[in-house]
Amino acid sequence: MPLLDAREVHGGYGGMNILNGVDMAIEADQIGVIVGPNGAGKSTMLKAIFGQLNVTQGDILLRGEPIQNLPTNRLVELGMGFVPQEHNVFPSLTVKENLEMGAFLKPGNVKRMLSKVYEFFPPLHEKRHQPAGELSGGQRQMVAMGRALMAEPELLLLDEPTAGLSPKYMYEIFDRVKEVNAAGVGILMVEQNAKQALAIADKGFVLAAGQNRFTDTGQALLADPDVAKSFLGG
CATH class of the missing domain: 3.40.50.300 (P-loop containing nucleotide triphosphate hydrolases)
Incomplete structure (x- = not known):
């Protein structure tokens, strides 16, 4: 199937x-x-x-x-997770806060999924306390993908x-x-x-x-x- x-x-x-x-x-x-x-x-x-x-x-x-x-x-x-092309991060929130937003349906999984997302996207761990709006376009895309992955799709x-x-x-x-x-x-x-x-x-x-x-x-x-x-x- x-x-x-x-x-x-x-x-x-x-x-x-x-x-x-x-x-x-x-x-x-x-x-x-x-x-x-x-x-x-x-x-x-x-x-x-x-x-x-x-x-x-x-x-x-x-x-x-x-x-x-x-x-x-x-x-x-x-x-299911979805990453739109535009407006896919919260620019004033930090990288970590953006990622945490993705786990709103599974709040008990935040710590474990943060660790997993940082494994996929190592630059996000280094910049986790930085506002997402200050990142490069490629790093913002990593944030958007990481946030969708926080819900374990x-x-x-x-x-x-x-x-x-x-x-x-x-x-x-x-x-x-x-x-x-x-x-x-x-x-x-x-x-x-x-x-x-x-x-x-x-x-x-x-x-x-x-x-x-x-x-x-x-x-x-x-x-x-x-x-x-x-x-x-x-």
Whole structure:
């Protein structure tokens, strides 16, 4: 049974569909990457999975149980975490305070999970007493990911985790994604750095106009000339 299984998902905003029958499934030990042109519905799909927009048709299953249109706090309780692309830290709070905010549903786990997050992201331990707003973009992204991990999710959704980052931090974030996944957290992320993201993906989903154009392993998509020509810049 897949960890996440989305079938024929339709949904959007204000009565207008952006998703027009998207299928997406990953296993618990996999990294899934969603790529495609602007306006393809990539971030919209993450929001549909995380209950941030109305799914009008189709099913989204977490460990075989339907979750579409559940409130986000219930999804966190069920084992899902979400890191949005923007406004994903509290800039006036310290790094440690930001992380503690992520454990509000499991306050008894704070000490143990802080230790675990610092293992994933060693720079955060060094800067734990510093306001998050003073960090570099890459370190702020680590804070956002760390805060989501504080609730011990089985599935972590990442929306453009390397947007605006230098190549150095891009590869650093991808390395951390692989480590988090190896520790037992399924990952589904939207990424603009498509080639680099597909290189670490077990499953890749190429969306266009709110539909699946290609679905395969990351390596197979990278090797597909049609995918390269249409979506990866040649």
